[in-house]
Amino acid sequence: MLTGSIYGWENGEDDIFNPHSPRNRDNCLEPMRVLDAFAKQSGINLHTADVNERNGIKPDFSIYVESIDFVPGSASKNYLILFETPLTVPKNADCNYLNQFDVIFTWDHLLLKNGLRDQAGNFTSHTRFIQIQTPNPIPEECGADFQSAFFEQRQNFVCLIGSNRHANCVDERELYSQRVKAVRWFEKFAPGKLKLYGNGWKVPPKRFGSLGKVRYRLEKIIPWLSGKPVFPSYQGPAKTKYAVLSNTKFCICFENARDISGYITEKIFDCLFAGCVPIYWGDANIAQFIPAECFIDFRQFSSYEALYKFMESMTPEQFLSYQQAARQFLTSSQFMPFSSQHFAKTIIGKIAQDFA
Known part of the structure; x- marks a missing residue:
């Protein structure tokens, strides 16, 4: 043996x-x-x-x-x-x-x-x-047919689940900082719409270089002195990702990096399992692996304002079509490699x- x-x-x-x-x-x-x-x-x-x-x-x-x-x-x-x-x-x-x-x-x-x-x-x-x-382990809560809550049953509008981390080298493809930008936009222009989950969000994101370290320390001190949270949308760690996503309509689903061929992690699958519509940014060829009808492609929007308008205008029928496409994909041979x-x-x- x-x-x-x-x-x-x-x-x-x-x-x-x-x-x-x-x-x-x-x-x-x-x-x-x-x-x-x-x-x-x-x-x-x-x-x-x-x-x-x-x-x-x-x-x-x-x-x-x-x-x-x-x-x-x-x-x-x-x-x-x-x-x-x-x-x-x-x-x-x-x-x-x-x-x-x-x-x-x-x-x-x-x-x-x-x-x-x-x-x-x-x-x-x-x-x-x-x-x-x-x-990608399939959550037990899904059931064999991946049925999930409909549009009207989901109490939360949009979420982001992830730890407050940064890339370990300078590279324009990293998306850690883009997640922060997404959170900041919703907190400023659509307050109360986004819920942030994960570890490390009680402090600002770390930055590269000497000036970056100085800026990080200042950003860390100001909220402490003011008594205000660094990220007002922060809800703490998620008990389970499925519990959060199954009660949320949309999820900011950014990989750790973009435009790296083949790099597709569990993030988009967590959303599909829970019937939550992912707003995806990562592998440029994602539609070759997961049908485009299953997710919102962030790259198709010129701004967060345009994205938000699209999300706000979505009807229950349109939302259901995303869920049905996701269910069809997850029960097909296309999912098997994952x-x-x-x-x-x-x-x-x-x-x-x-x-x-």
């Missing part, structure tokens, strides 16, 4: 497979439990690295969940699951780091097509890259093939 060690999960102790883990918010660990189930069916034991080390087991292979420091060991194969963009995880663009892995599972169309650049600037073989998408099952089958299938 093959044994694999999983790296990149802070808690260890096989917590990555634990449905009761405090880190399993919105059932985000389902893909790893499905991965474990597929592995067992193929005669493969998976454990977090600390469990194998404690039991004196030398793994046949390692799986890194996102880019962390590589630990040289006895494993004959090393695999990487690459989820984030280099804007958030700079290692994901580091050829020296990526070249330590035999196989990399990724959504990144450029890596899948071209491979890595070597030190001379030439592209190396792309055969080590295997395509996956970010897996499922936990496809994610697990692709990874375990490759590992089993490599050790056949």
Whole structure:
């Protein structure tokens, strides 16, 4: 029987497979439990690295969940699951780091097509890259047919769910700052219409550079002195994303970065599951993967004012058409590449093939 060690999960102790883990918010660990189930069916034991080390087991292979420091060991194969963009995880663009892995599972169309650049600037073989998408667990509340509350039953107009973070490098494609702009616009021009959820919104967003740090400190002090919240629309962390989205008509659904081919995260799927209409900005080719009838394309509006007018004028019948399109997509074969099952089958299938 093959044994694999999983790296990149802070808690260890096989917590990555634990449905009761405090880190399993919105059932985000389902893909790893499905991965474990597929592995067992193929005669493969998976454990977090600390469990194998404690039991004196030398793994046949390692799986890194996102880019962390590589630990040289006895494993004959090393695999990487690459989820984030280099804007958030700079290692994901580091050829020296990526070249330590035999196989990399990724959504990144450029890596899948071209491979890595070597030190001379030439592209190396792309055969080590295997395509996956970010897996999306279906909330239990959805039901098999994805029925959800109608337009009139949704008490809240628009929301934004996400942590107050920033990119780890300067790049015009980052959308963290654009989320802040969206929140600020609604707070100023449509007060009370937007509800903001997530972590870290009691302080202003951090900024780059020396002047940015000074500005951040000033922005942090002024609300403290005035006693006013930094973001008046802030509601605190969401108990669950489904609970918020199923009671809201629209959601500002911006990826962490735009115009990165293949980068489609759980954000838009969270909305579709809950029957909430996403206002999407991210992958320029999103309509190749998710039908355009399912979402509002933010790029089609010249301003937030134009977007707001469109949202305000939407009829219950138009809203229902978005929901119906989303339901049709989620129950079709088009959704399959974004499922936990496809994610697990692709990874375990490759590992089993490599050790056949």
